[in-house]
Every structure is written in C-alpha cells, then in structure tokens.
Amino acid sequence: MPARWPHQVGRIPLRAGSFQERAEAVRLAGVLEGGGTAVVGPAGGVRAGGVLTGLGGVGKTQLAADYARSAWSGGELDVLVWITAASAEAVAAGFAQAGTEVLGAEREGAAEAFLAWLEPKAEERPCRWLVVLDDVGDPDDLRGGWPPQSPHGRTLVTTRRRDAALSGGGRRLVEVGVFTADEALAYLTEALAARDRHEPEGELRALAADLGHLPLALSQAAAYLIDAGISVTDYRALLADRTRPLADTALAVLPDDQTHAVSAAWALSIERADALHPVGLAAPMLRLAAFLDANGIPETVLTSTPARAHLAPTRALPAPKRSRRWWARLMRSTAATTATEPVSAVTEADAVAALRVLHRLGLITHDPETPHQAVRVHQLLQRAVRDTLDPIPHASAAADALLAVWPDIETDIALAQALRANTTALSGHALDLLHRPVAHPVLSKAGNSLGFSGQAAAARDHFQHLVESATNHLGPDHPDTFDARSDLAYWQWQARDLVGAVAAYEELLADQLRVLGPDHPDTLNTRGSLALSRGAAGDVVGAVAAHEELLADQLRVHGPDHPYTRIALLNLATGRAQARDVAGAVAAYGELLADQLRVLGPDHPDTLNTRGIFLFWRAQDGDAAGAVTAYEELLADQLRVLGPDHPDTLDTRNVLAFWRGWAGDAAGAAAAFEELRADQLRVLGPDHPDTLDSRDGLAMWRGRAGDVEGAVTAYEELLADQLRVLGPDHPDTLYTRNELAAWREELEDTDDE
Template identity: 45%
Template sequence: MLSLHDLHTRLRWPASVVDNRRVTQQPDDPVDNGVSGTVSGNVVQAHTINGGVHMHAPAGRVVTLPHRAGIMPPRAAYFQRRTVVEPGLSGDGQARTSVVSGMGGVGKTQLALDYADALWAAGEVDLLAWITAVTREAIMSGYARLAADLTGAEDDDPEYGSQRLLEWLAGTPTRWLIVLDGLQSPRDLHGLWPPVTPTGRALVTTRRRDAALHGHRRRVVEIGVFAPDEAHCYLRAALAARPQLLDGVEGLAARLGYLPLALAQAGAYMLDRDLACAAYQARLSDRRRSLAALLPDADGLPDEHQATVTATWSLSIEQADRLQPFGLAGPLLAVASLMDPNGIPVEVFTTRAVLELLGAMVSRPITEDDARDGLACLQRLSLLTVGKSSSPRAVRTHALVQRATRESQPADQLSVLVLAVADALVQVWPDVERDAVLGQVLRANVDVLYDVGGEHLWEPGVHEVLWRAGRSLGDSGWIVQADEYFDRLHGAAVERLGPDHPDTLSIRSNVAYWRGEAGDPVATLAAFEALLADELRVLGPDHRETLATRGNIARWLGELGDPHAARAALEDLLAAEIEAFGPHDVFCLTTRGDIAYWQGEAGDPVAALDVFEALLADQLRLLGPDHRDTLTTQGNVAYWRGAAGDPVAAVETFEALLVDQSRVLGPGHRAALTTRSHIAFWLGEAGEPARALDAFEALLADLLRVLGPDHPDTLNVHREVARRRP
C-alpha cells in the first residue's frame, strides 16, 4: 500500500497544493483527500492502490479512417505479378493471417507490398499498417505508434502500447490489414500476433520456415523463384531501353536460377556497363571472377536494395548458425555447396566422412542426429529444403547460394571439403545399383563436384568417386555417355598424372572398352593393342591390367569375325593366368567363360554349353550363388541351352535366373531387365509368339518407368514390340 506522499514522490508529479488531511495505513478507514488552490500538471488522488501504477500522457489527436501507417518500401521497377502466389495470400476464407516464407531474394516484400496496395486501392481495408519486424523491439515500437494514432493515448512503454493496439484491433469493426515485414525469429511475435477477427487481416514476410509460424487460422505461403517466363519478362522490361543487351536473355535467366534479386542486380550491373546478357553470362561462367564482383557496388544497387545477393544470404547463415546445434549450419551449407543444387541424398550428410569433417570444423564430436538437425536449421532459414529422406533428391538449394558459400571458403579449406564430399559420395554409393534414379542422382552430384573442385581429386591418383561415376554410366546402359566420360577423364589424367601413370593407363582401357560397346570394334581393337604395348613397358607382362587387356584384345578379335583367333588368344591367356594366380582365381574363371563363348560362336554350341555348365559348378563352389560372375554364367548357360536347340529349357533357366537377380540385384536392375528380354525372345523361339509379345510389352512399360523413353534398352525393346505386333 502506498501513501499519497509516497505516490507523489515516486511519480514526481509537478507541484500543486494538496490538502491531505488524513492518510492512514488501514484500508477500511475513511480517507479525506482534497485538492485546493491552483493546480498545474497531473494530480493523483488515491486511497488504496494494489499492483502497479501506469500513467498515460495527455490524449493526442486520433487519426481519421481510412488511414495508412508506416513507411512502405518503394515498388520495385518492372515488378512481376505471380499468379501462383496470389491465391495463397488471399486466403481460403478461413485463414486471416498469411505468412509469406522464402529464401532471401525471392521478392517476399514486393509481393506483400503489391497485395497491400491492391487491397487499399480496391477499398477493401480502412486501416493499412506497414511495420518493420526485424526485431521484437521494432514490432512493439511500430505497434505503440499505431496505437497512439488510433486511440490518442501515447504510452511511454511500447509493451503497453502494443497491448493497447491488439485490444483495439480485436474489438473494432474497422477493416484492417497489418503487414509485418522481415520477421527474423518467430519468438519475436510471441504474444504479438494480430488477433483473428472477421474484419482483420495480417501478412507476415520472413525467411523462416519454423513450425511456430503455423497457428490458428494462419496460412504459410512458400515463395520460390520466378517461373522462367516471369524471369524472361523481367529482364526484357529491365533492359527494354537498350534492346541490344537482350542477346542471351533466356540463358542468363536460367544461369541466375530465376532469382528475382539476382536478376535485378544483374540487370543494373549490365546497364551500368552496357553489357549484353550473353556477355554477362560469360563473365558469370568465368571462375576467376567472384559472384560479388559481378554485382553492383553499394551505390549502384537498384530499387533501394540494402545489400547484394551474397550479403543477404550471409545474414541468413549467421542466424542459422545461432540455432541448435550451434555453429553447424554454415559447415553443412559448405558441404552442400559442392553438390547438385537439384538434389542431394540426405545420407551424404550423415556419412562418416562428412561427420568427421563437421567435427573438425566445429571442434566437437558430431552425430548423425546433429547433422540432420543442422540441415533443419538451414531449412528454417530457407537456405535449402529437405524433402522426404526416402527421395534421392531430398536436399535442394539454390545454385547462387552454393556459389556464394563456396567463394567464402578459404582455399585450403575448399580442398578439404572437396575430398570429404568425394569420400561421402563413395560411402553412400551402393555396390549394386538397385535404384536407377539414385544412380543418376549420384552421378549428377559427382559432375558438380568435379566441375567446382575437380583439381583436388587427382592426388595421389584418380579419386574412387570418378571411377564410380563412369562405371555407373556404362552399367546403367548409357554406353555412349560412358565412352565420352572416360575420354574426358583421360585428357585430364594425361595433363595431371602423365601418360604412363597406372591410373591413366586404366582410364585408356575404359575408353577403349566403352567405345567398342558403342559400336566401333575396329577402333577398339587398335586402342587395346596400343594400350598393351604401353602396359607391357610400364607395368610388365604379369600385371592384372596387362592380362585384362590381352583378354579384351581376344574379345574384339572375335567381334570382328574371327572367333577361332579369339579362342586361341584366350587359351594362351588362361595359361598365363593360371601360372600367375592359380586355377581358381577370378581372372581364370572369367577367361574360361570367354573361351566357352567363342567356342559356341565358332559353331559348337553344345561344347560351349558343356564348358559353361562346368564353370557354373566351380563358381557356385568358389564364389557362391549370389556373386555377379556366377549370375552371368547362369545366363550364359540359359542362352546356350537355347542356342543348342532347347528354347524351352532356355526359358526355364532364364526364369530361374530372374528370380535370383531380382533377389540379389533388385527387379529394376539392368541385368534383371535384360534377362526378361531374353525370356521374351526364347518364348517366341519356343513357338509362343503371343506370350513373347506380352512379355516384351510388359518389359517396355517397366523400361519406360525405370530407364525412361530415351534409354538405348528402351528403344531396342520398343523396336522389338513394333516388329512383333500383327
């Protein structure tokens, strides 16, 4: 309980004559408070006061409606309306608050501005307030100013003013729209969300994607980059005064990832330098130039931008690093910056290689859960997205975010990052590619890694991830692409390792092999013969690579029409392999199969079948039933049974093989699909053309789904179906 004297002293009211005849500590006693004389300022007459005391300044002028409050940002030049966004902002009749979420630079503020202006122009709101929401203090300050405008009562404490505004909004029949622009943290709006009323609306823009942004009658609207046609329209409008600069506009828009902020700043850069789109794209492709050097300086930023693209994202990274697990978001984004922006398997980030790298970067042990939580922090700041973990393309980010992140890494750190990512991709690469999409995604990630950091993948030799990518291409049936891949790799190997390095010689073997598979046996035989001479000189006659090349020469002799020469060369090779490795070595078993094949091609299918059956028995004993070589020999047994005149036995053996392949390799593996093609073929040879056609048609449907319409295997089966249809 306060005496009047205490209250007067604490509140420091201006002097006045106060007649306080009796003040007592007993609340039930009568109190006679009187005021006489001339009074200047505020006077408080009180008996008992429980709780705090809050005094309002004298009432000010109340604004008349309709009223706009706050400083709205200027409209961007060449603003592009985005029809896919407008329904989300308008709501569904239930949501009264729209939360516009997206990465820095997608144009959230401009979309909010356009929406607010449209409502105001249509007369759908009587009160439009724009409040900068970068901090909780800024929100409360904006609320308090608006409360003073609407009620005439100013509060010294913004918290009281904020509550006064929320009470006013909750009780007024006025149609209002509150825009909270640039929310940095959901907790800044704790207790400050505009109330849900029939006549009120709110719109919040933020880079955040936290679950806390969802709530009663709120709708979160995810904003992405421009659609391609929107980006093209923007650049054409921005450069309309100089049409000669439009050369290459569509390519540049794609290279900038259709990001509105990047397009605006690139447009300003080009106009200031009279630079065409194609020329700007050439500079962008030049890795000697940093992204920051290709953006306007502070004086040249368009539309009153406060920061360049790169600076915008650095603030988001700092925020993400402050979330738990602390300091992990930045290193994880550095890892992601070296891979395909269109999709990275989430398992890459939880490999031993990446966890050890992260631990070294933050100086503490990092677990798989830490890595996943760190990715979630980046998603909360819209720096990347994390989809379903079952998707091979679960993690996606923007290519310019990646570039800005890479360019912020010290040179010595970049090499460490590249090697860790390469190791991680090898660790997630399955020994058997059951999933064609996963193989495609992993190869795409290797392509990006090599493009941005390939110079670090050659010491002391070719990194395993480069071998994996090439073999995956060929094993998946992309023969021409595998040939081209290894040809490019060979050129780089000669430059970095020298022509006689063992890895360079091994790459030459792959080039020759896939060139032959692509249909050029003459060039292939010549390439293997030249390679053998170099391997004999560099590696010696008993090296496995040298012996493998001898086997390839024998094969291509047969492919060029001389099966007898092929068989003779292979028999000499088998003798050398037995002497070097013993009769049960895998090389020896493979050569025995090659001898049997060319024996059959020379016109003796029965003898070939006998050799393959004996070989299969040895492989089952030495390698086991699930070894890839065992499965291959089982397929050869099936084929030569058909070639020896028993197509029914061929079908039965291939069907048994398909069961094993589906179990070991997966039903979508190319080897299993090839076996189905053999089954269909031998059904036709066994006198069942209708079943053969049905089998080919079913196979075609699966090939279209698994490999796509342009895959060579799909095209071959498509032709077979067309040939067999009546």
C-alpha cells in the same frame, strides 16, 4: 492526441524499378481478402493473416509493399502500419510507435494499447487496418505480438522462415519463389530499356537462367550492366569465372534501396540456422549441399556415413551475439565458433534435423516425399557459400557421400539418375579437386552408370572427357588415366565403334607394356579386352589365339584359382562362342563353372552367371525342353540368392521365355515376355537395351502364337523407340525393320485368306 484517419505509421519501401506483376500477388490478395483461404469465424468474413515466406532475394518485401501501397491508394484502409520486424525489439518499437501516433498513448505501454485497440469492438466505429511485419527473423519475436483477427483488419508478414508457428491461428503461408523465365526476361528487358539498352532475347534468357531467376540477383545484374557499360555476354563470362567471387559481380552502391549484395543476402539466416538444434550442423550441411545438384539432392547422400563424418568435427556452441562479418568466418572455418563442445558422433537423425533447420530458415527446400530429390538449393546461394570455402574437404566429402549410397546393382532408375546429376554438378564445381591426389572413383561410377542404363554413347562421351581431365591433372602415364582410357575403349565398343575400340585398346596396351610391364594385372586385363573387341570386330580366329595365350600367362602369373585367371578362361569361352565353336565354348564354360563351384560355391553371383551362359550354349544342340527345365532351376536359385530385380535374374527370365517358345509353348513365351517387360520397365526403364531386347521377344512370340496383328503393332512400337534411342543404322534397329517387314507380309497374306 490521437491521429485522424486515414493514417500511416512507418515507411513503405519504394517500388523497385521494373516491378513485375506476379502470380504470388494474386494468391496473397486471395488470402487477405478471404478468397477461398480465409478463416471464417462465427461472425463471418473474418480475414486471416497472410505470411509471405521464401528465400532471401525472391522479392517478398516488394510484393508486400505493392499490396500495401495498392490498398492504401485505393482507399481500402484507415490505418496502415509498416514495421521492419527483424527483431523482437524492432517489433515492440513499431507497435509502440503505432500506439503513440494512432492513439496518442504514452510511449510506456503504447504497444499493448495499440494491439488491444485492434481488437474489434461492436460499440466503436470500425477501423479498416493493415499491419505489415516485414522480414520477421524468428517466430518467437512475435510471441504475444500477433495482431488479432478482425472482420476489418489484415495482417501481412514477410519472412524467410517456414516454422509451423507462423501458420497457426488461421494464418496462411504464401510461398514466394523466384521469377518465372518470362518474368525474369520481362524484368531484364524493361530495366535495360529504361536506360536505352537493348540486348538479344536469347542472351537475356541465358543470363536469367545463370542467375537462377532470382529477383535480387537480376536487379543487381541489370544495375551492373548499366553502370559498367558491358554487354550481357561479357557479364555472363564474368559470372562464369569461378576464380572471381560472386560479390565482384555486384556494384558497391546497390539499386532499389537494397542493403545487401546477393553474396551476403543470406548471412543472417545461416547464422540463425547454425544456432538452432542440432547446434553447429546447419552451416556445414549447407556447405556440403553447395557442391551438389541445385535441382535435387537425395536425402540419403546428405545423411550418409561420409556426410555425417564430415559434419562431426564442426559441431560447436555458438556465441550468443555475432556481427554480420561472422558470415565469412562461418563459411570458411572448419569449426564454426570458438566456444566448442566435445566432438560427438552425428547421427542420421541429427543430419535430418539439420536439413529441417535449413528448410525452416528458407535456405533450402527439404521435401522427404521426393527422397531422390529431397533437397533443393538455389544455385546462387550455393555459389555464395562456395566462394568462402576451402573447397577440397567439402568436394571430397560430397564425392564420398555419393559413392557411399550408390548401389552396386542399380534397380532404382530415379535414384541412379539423381546420383549421376549430382556427380555432374560436383564435377562442374570441383573437377580438378576430384583428381587430388588420384581420380575419385565416383567419376568412373557415374560414367559406367550411364552406360549400363543403356546410354552407351553418353558413357563414351563421359569417359572421353574423363580421359582428358585425368591426363591434364595426373599425367598420361598415371594408372587412373589408364583406367579411364580402358573404360573409354569399352564404351566405344558398346556404342558400336568397334574399329575405334580395337585401336584404343591397342594404344592403351602399348603404353601399359611400356610403363607397367607385361605381367602387371592391368596389362593382362587389357590384353583380354583387346582380344574380345577383336573378336566382336570380326577377327574371331586371332581373338581365340590371343585368349589362349593370355590364359597361359594368367596361369603363370596368378595361378589357377585367381579371379583374373577365371576371367581369362571366361574370355576364352566367349571367344570360342564368337567363332561359333559351340563344342569349344561348352567345354570352356564347363571348365570355368567347375572351377567356380569349387572356389566360389554354387550361390556366388559369378557362378550363377556362368551357369546361365553354360546352359545357353549347351542348349544349342536342340534340347529346348531340357533347356527350359535347366533355366527354371537356375531362375529359382537366382530368385533365392539375388532377388527378383537383379539384372541377372531378369536376364534369365528373358532366356527362359525364349526357350519356352522354342519348346513349343508360344503363348506361354509371349505371356512370360509381357510379365518381364513390366518388371524391366520398372527396374531398368524403357530405353535400356535389355528392355528393348525383351520387347523383340514379345513381338516375335505374339506372332508365332497366332497374333500376327499384335506382332506387327509391337514391332512398329519397338522400331520407333529403337530409331529414337539407337539410331537408324544400329544392327538391332535394322533387324527390327526386317522383322517388321516380314510380319507385315504375313499379316497381308492372312488378310487375303
């Protein structure tokens, strides 16, 4: 016998404790009520289906249940059907149950009868219905089973999937993300207050951030805090303990009718992803991403040659059916299944396809429109994956992948920042592994990238940490520890701690002499760095003598054409320049240039660089016009060989602009600096030392060209940025302050006239 209306089929999940009203609920209501996103048909007012999609644990089911409960209790519905739609069989059974209860149909054919009954019919009394299909695992499970569009009916689907098939036929996707910071704070505050627990707001916000604002994780954390009777501080320490699996931070009995702890909430999605084409690549791709930056991984890292080589041995054909326990085996194993196919090369297209599969299953967000942060993964999903792995091969592969795409010359600021952020994340997860058996070069690459981007103090701090780590993991006398100490000394020097740099080089040299001996290349190179730092610190006479002694030893050990010998000659020339011995510097640079032309050829970057330095010192005799011509020729060669965005090319443009000004063309110099600044902002960024330096040239030549007010404005803007970036006591900041005062005085004199 048909049921009388109103009638409910299936059970709506209980409302979670401390349920939060969210913006997604408003968007969902707009979709289902036709508010701006409804599909309007010929009859008008036809309601589209709404699809709530998002990562497991973000609260999709609770949002759907809240909507259904509100519509039901508000008298908006005659028939409400809630189906837990985890499989095609479950969907069919749910519709059959609805057909049996609502229509009084026989079980056989009841599902088809119910779907047909939902079709709007002009001659029948309209039925206001809502069908909720919760936790759809595969769009194919709904093939032939989508409720029809109707002016009186609504369909709501929750799923972790993002397949295009879900949004066809007028259905609208509503992305559900994690809580906002304020929603997460409100949830924790209310959940704990319900048990008379009150914790400092700062600690609660920090805990919410630790958990990535994931609703499921917040719920289980609150329950743990209440049942275990521990403080938020202690729970955060428990969570931060990387020797303890994430599963240990959840209770055996979960709150709010939850069936899975956070650590296992994504198991089925990963299993399904790994079974899709390209078979067997999704899970290993997720393992690799688990060691990188949750907030954005460049796509090129995950499609690089090392990444694809890491994926290749894991290709497999999954067995057709698996238990939930396969999650652990899937994540731990190097071969995902026992039914394997011959290993084949993984192409770049395969790797991208694996990312798209993970995106479709809601396990990552893959946005090719933001290539340097194309892949995002929730931090707790990363933790859950890492908990089940032997981390060594994955951490090593991630480091290799980062290094493979890291350009030798950084001309893309966003890419360099993303690579540094991913290296920081990788170090946080597996720093000790990156020192087995030696220090991975990506660690020093990240530090030097920081420094050469203009962040000398940050680079110094990076290498201080790296020295400590290398000492702990490799020992104080390991070559990689020595290398880290050398880098630390260099960035101390660049951060203007000249005394500290000299002391650091002296200590390093003493240890290298003891361990490596006097003729080891690293020992000899440290002698050169020590001499340079001494010269920068003011001991120019001692520095030149040290360079001369080192050059003699390099000639003895390596011969005249070895790169280390040429470096020693370059350092000698630099030492003479520090001592203001212009004739000596020109002679040394000229000798070095002749050797490079003979050994390396005229187009080698080192030859071109030495040409620029040689021209600078040769121009000190006052031939500004000749310097302009020579630098124009050099610039033409650098543009041809290195390209317009190479730092050496940009540096030559900077020097050429200065010499144009000194040759009498102040307006041309100012114009050249304007063009250079635009390119430096694009390539190097606003805070790079070279960008700040060219801005000084722009300000000066504006003033010398007669635009005194423009010079004052430019110096004021430059001083503000130098105070922010370099600090008040940096020599460049002090120089700009003096120049600004002089040009302000010039402006006042002009106004008086």
